[in-house]
Amino acid sequence: MLLVPADVLRPRRPDAHFAAEADAAREAGMDVVLVDHDALASGGADEAVRRVPADAQAVYRGWMLSSERYADFDEALRRRGVVLRTTAEQYRRAHELPGWYADLAEITPRTAWTEGADRSAFVTACGELGSGPAVLRDYTKSMKHYWHEAAFIPDVADATAAWSVASRFLELRDSDFAGGFVVREFENFVSREVRTWWVDGVCRLVGPHPDTPDDLPDADLAAAEPLVRGLGLPFVTADFALREDGVWRLVEIGDGQVSDRPRSVPPGELPLT
Missing domain, CATH: 3.30.470 (D-amino Acid Aminotransferase; Chain A, domain 1)
Structure with missing residues (x-):
């Protein structure tokens, strides 16, 4: 079956962003079941899946979840005998x-990262790239729409300027900051x-x-x-x-x-x- 978020104001209907996918899944013969994304995101996984029937295989299509919240989701479904095609460990890896x-280093820009938001660790990660421009993100997301203030580092060797970009990134990501800083060599x-x-x-x-x-x-x-x-x-x-x-x-x-x-x-x- 396909699990999709329910509409916040009309909880018996799919969220409008995923409604067309839900309709297409039904036409293809899949059962479609609604889950409460707000409950998932706030740590209430058991409440979020209360309408999911027991003992089934499932795939999710919905809003992004942190790896921790997805693990809660996976565990809550398993308590109902429902197995997500993507396990919590597989979700985190992707x-x-x-x-x-x-596994993909040879076809993607050279990258270094930290665990957490410590400044000294960030400087060390920048040092692994040596010098030159880089793009900053965390484990899951960049702030590319704030390119010059929170994404693009003109030269990782300029530690003060690089930390200024990282500080703005932290400010914008706030509680959504995931894992640590990721510094990627800039490719045109x-x-x-x-x-x-x-x-x-x-x-x-x-x-x-x-x-x-x-x-x-x-x-x-x-x-x-x-x-x-x-x-x-x-x-x-x-x-x-x-x-x-x-x-x-x-x-x-x-x-x-x-x-x-x-x-x-x-x-x-x-x-x-």
Whole structure:
């Protein structure tokens, strides 16, 4: 069955953002069951899944959850005899950059990270990259819409300027800060991003990125396919962009359950099974 968030104001209906996917799943013969995202996000997993029938296999399509909250979700469902296709450990590996980086390092920008928000650890991570520009994020998210103040570091060797960017990033992320700082070597991309969807290591859908839903470059994924397959994860997305030297590079991996679908991709094309 497919689990989707309920509408906050009309709890017997799917959240409008996922309603079309719920309709497509029903048409494909799947049972659709609503869960309470607000309860999930606030630590009330048992309350969130109270309407889920017992003893079934399930896949989730909904708003992003922290790895900790997803683990609560997984445990609450297991107490009802319901098994999510993506386990809590698999979700963390896809959702947090340190979980997938080592397996995909050869096709993605060079990266260093910290555990937590300690300044000295941040300076050490910057030092691992040496010098030159970098992009800052945490384990799960960047602040790319605040590019010059909280994402782009002109030179990681300038510790004072780099920490200024990191401090602003922390301020903006606030309680949503996840895991630690992630510093990624800047690469000049010259195309829009492509979002690909993978089920059990097989690329099932190639589409545009949600930020540019009407622009789909023709991507060469040959180098990426065996590496993404090697992750051994059941349902992930992988975003790619073309570097200025003509090489397609991995921007990030995400868990497919919480990756946004571009509006230009029909909901029935989403590979849920």
